[in-house]
Ligand code: DX5
């Protein structure tokens with residue numbers, strides 16, 4: 259299967275990755291078509307194991323089933339205790355990109371290598387309590403840092419404004435160590451909070467509720483997020 263990793267995208271562009279967690283799970287294929295038609299750049303898949311976070315979502319069989327219905331890059335966010343064990347199954351199911359949590363139990367370098375070996379791009383995510391400094395030593399060999407702007411586990415939570423300086427710090431570090439790095443944010447991102455986080459250097463925006471449940475439709479919601487392009491600092 260040919261992968262479409264995040265390295266295919268320009269990190270100077272604002273990219274929208276709707277989180278499938280907010281979709282109607284009874285109708286995933288048409289929900290995905292709906293956000294594709296709305297102009298989504300990627301599709302964000304939240305994988306939870308009921309252990310790393312207190313919630314359960316979906317596993318490789320669901321990813322394999324929806325793969326047939328989408329051409330979007332599958333931006334896979336593993337909120338699981340043992341990511342290393344599941345890199346192969348998620349890649350085989352159709353993941354193009356895999357992000358794991360630095361706070362998980364597995365060795366980060368081994369996990370990075372395993373993801374690369376599958377031909378996927380690699381991301382590291384950090385929870386709100388983990389500082390930017392924790393990712394510095396990995397920036398030269400990953401493609402994306404995902405800064406959680408809520409505690410991972412559930413959609414529909416409020417954006418944590420105190421994560422704004424962390425995003426700025428990571429974008430500044432990337433300027434020196436890896437200018438092509440995507441800085442992704444996840445949790446409570448909508449047409450308003452986007453105006454505060456993109457100026458700090460976030461270029462990849464995960465949005466569940468704001469896109470799938472937008473009262474004026476997904477297309478208008480995606481457009482509001484893309485409109486933040488003019489606020490992205492030159493990097
Ligand atoms: C939370 C997930 C998010 C979540 C975002 O643990 O990682 O991707 O779906 O949902 P919203 O955009 O509704 O905050």
Ligand code: ZN
Pocket residue numbers: 277302303304335444464
């Ligand atoms: Zn997520």
